[in-house]
Amino acid sequence: MGDYSVSRQLTKDYAAAWTAANPGGTVVSRDLHDTAGLGIDHLTPVTGAWVGAAYTPSEAATAEQKEILAVSDKLLAELFAADEIVIGVPMHNFGPPSVLKLWIDLIVRVGITFRYGATGPEGLIQGKKLTLLIATGGEYGPGSPAAGYNFVEPYLRAVFGFLGITDVTVVTAGGTAALMQGADRATFLAPFEAQVKALVA
DSSP: OOHHHHHHHHHHHHHHHHHHHOTTOOOOOOOTTOOGGGTSSSOOOOOHHHHHHHTSOGGGOOHHHHHHTHHHHHHHHHHHHOSEEEEEEEOBTTBOOHHHHHHHHHHOOBTTTEEEETTEEEEOOOSOEEEEEEEESSOOSTTSTTGGGOOHHHHHHHHHHHTTOOEEEEEEEEOTHHHHTTOOHHHHHHHHHHHHHHHHO
């Protein structure tokens, strides 16, 4: 009933509204807690071997290095194939959940999603729209006493901006802890679901 269920619900609402508005379109869902489709049990942290493989030119990569990057390659293929990216995000200890951080680590690849040029870093993911559907247990919006503790939105804006995605829309469902205290779920979700549907419309 907490953050995860709210962010998942809003993501489902967005996908349903988008599908209705784009009957010929395709929605690809990636549940970071269900990685069977990637052929693995779970996402794993980046290691020194992974970094070495990522910095090795593809034509010089060994079979082992290619295998190390296989999951990253699949995630990147999904990312580049998408016109629009929607991420449902619960706040964990003032930041994004660890599994989302693992996903980010796997898609931030030098020479693929960013590169360093004469004027500094350049994002290589261009022309994509990003929508963040964030759920927080407390109230962390602008002007709230705890606003300074919200590192989810600024972190994600910074990472995706670094990769070249600057068209970012955010819907934040704050105060989901009320659901744990007996608040009516449908009533609580209604204004946020309306915001999500309005984005698609």
